[in-house]
Amino acid sequence: MTRSRSKLPMTVAVAGLLLVAGLALIIYGVVSRRPASLGTQTQATPATAPTAAATAAPTTVATTAPTTAATAAPTAPAARIPVAVSADDFHFRGKWQVVSGMNDGRYAGMSARSLIPGARLIVRFVGHGIRLYGVNGPGGGAGSVAIDGVMVDPDVSFRARLKRPHTLVFASGPLPQGPHRLSVTVNAPAPDRRRGYVNVESAAYDP
Secondary structure (H helix, E strand, O other), X not given: OHHHHXXXXXXXXXXXXXXXXXXXXXXXXXXXXOOOOOOOOOOOOOOOOOOOOOOOOOOOOOXXXXXXXXXXXXXXXXXXXXXXXXXXXXXXXXXXXXXXXXXXXXXXXXXXXXXXXXXXXXEEEEEOEEEEEEEEEOXXXXXXXXEOOEEEEEEEEOEOOOOEEXXXXXXXXXXXXXXXXXXXXXXXXXXXXXXXXXXXXXXXXXX
């Protein structure tokens, strides 16, 4: 009986050690399954894609096509300006007779005539040319024409077999642009001719 009682405490001690060892293993297993760090957990910040700097679209400079100068259409020559003998453009020296109310084709139905040698008619105008119209007929004479004091035609005839109103008796041709003076002087008749009329109807100048 004594021997059996001495073995009982030893058995209890061994059982206690085994129990302690088992508890230790259980505790170790629990600990090993816990997260490595029990400290404050930091929430991971999701990676943010790098912000692309707003790239401004390149400024496009509007390029204006060079303006092409419009090619002007050829300008038509300005119309000649007719002037009746009653206008202020006409000036008379000596004896002249103004005939009016004629319906035979004369410009404005009138003309100015003289058969006195030396009688002069002057037309002042601004332009680059002039034409002189007369009434020619059987009783016509001759005159001399000067422009700006220079004789240009010493024998302008107003003679015709039949009366011909609005007859071109003189054309200057091109003149320098500007003011001019045309004069018509009645010529003395030739020895074999009687006196005749210088009968001026109108003028027309190129402005």
